[in-house]
Amino acid sequence: MPELPEVEVVRLGLERHVVGATITAVEVLHERPVRRDPRGPSGFAAALTGRTVTGARRRGKYLWLPLDNGDALLGHLGMSGQMLVQPAGAPVERHLRVRFALDFGGRGGRPAELRFVDQRMFGGLLVSAGGAGLPSEIAHIARDPLDPEFDDDLFVQRVRRRSAGVKRLLLDQGLISGVGNIYADEALWRARVHGDRPGERLTRKQVTELLGHAREVMAAALVQGGTSFDALYVNVNGESGYFDRSLHAYGREDQPCDRCGTPIRRIAFMNRSSYFCPRCQPVPRVRRV
DNA sequence: CACGGTGCCTGAGAGC
DNA sequence: TGCTCTCAGGCACCGT
Structure with a gap:
């Protein structure tokens, strides 16, 4: 389950190992991963064949490879996606869906x-x-909190104008990616x-601190993940060591809170x-209607 | 438009 | 052993 730090590691790998390459052939082995391409599998392949990759960019969890004709190969890893760079002819992976020959x-x-x-x-x-x-398909995706151009004040303002629960707002790609x-x-x-606290019932300070914590968690994971790819292999590993050591809430049902001991x-x-910790993070009293 | 709920997918693991 | 059920979750989509 790649989160943003893992996606950034993939982007770095693509930047190092794919930029400058010309795509000489495209093979779509399963059509579902190209379902959002209006051209269909064969049109997708045709639009890429002969193009040269000029960059590797990211917004949120979307990645795109700008091409020499102004188009871009846009991708999302979803839950289980990987971008691998392999020597031509390497054994085929079990869930290989699309392959691109590079020259x-x-x-x-x-x-x-x-x-x-x-x-x-x-x-x-x-x-x-x-x-x-910037692909038009992802023009609605906000910047991520590690992006130097992320606007903290705007995020705080927008959260405080919304009645939805703050966890849902954190997952809203239009607010923060x-x-x-x-x-x-x-x-x-x-x-x-x-997470059920309505955005509009949080103080400016609370939202600012929450954003800061999100940024810290992601930055820490990025530091860990950034060391994990080798010369010709770009991988996504949701089981990164960071998860094992540093999670305080996620996946810890019935285990004592690291702050107060409450399950x-x-x-x-x-x-x-x-x-969540029911003591440190009390359920809001007034339920939303 | 904002909100909140649902479906898409496969495979691991639990339960019987 | 082998079946069925549940769960994982980013994101688009849809009804209200």
Whole structure:
């Protein structure tokens, strides 16, 4: 389950190992990952063949590779997606969905393949017409809190004008991107705020602190993940060591809160779970109607 | 428009 | 052993 730090590691790997390559062939082995491409699988392949990758960029959990004609290959890893750079002809992965043959021309690089591997196929790829700068498909996605241009004050203002629960707001890609279920729970635990608290009932200070905690959790994970890729292999590993050592709330149902010892509670939330300390993060008294 | 609920997917693991 | 059920969750989508 790649969160933003893992996606950034993938971006760095793509920047190092794919930029400058020309795509000489595209093979779509499963059509679901290209379902959002209006051209369909064959059009997708045709739009990429012959193009040269000029960059590797990211917004939130979306990645895109600007191409030499102004289009872009836009991708999302979803729950289980991986971007692998493999030597041409390497054994095929079990859940390989799309493969791209890469040519590095006269720069000494051996033939390689970019491979999109995705077990659950929540992720996907598409060619964004004219999307090299910022694909229109993700124009609604906000910046992430590690982005130097993220506007803290604007985020605080917007949260405080919303009546939805603050956890839902943390997961709202239009307000802030890159915060997944795990980091949302961790940031809320650190800030001692319950996720059901309406945004409009939080103080400016509380929202600012919550944002700071989200940023810290993500930055710490990024430092850990940033060391984990080698020369020709770009991987996503949701089981990074960071998760094992540093989680205070997520996945810790019935285990004592690291601050006060009260058992961590788990509640259903958006077809998944929320974990929180019932003492440090009291449930709001006034339920929303 | 904001809100809150649901479906998409596969495989691991639990329970019987 | 082998079946069925639950869970994982980012995001689009939809009804209100």
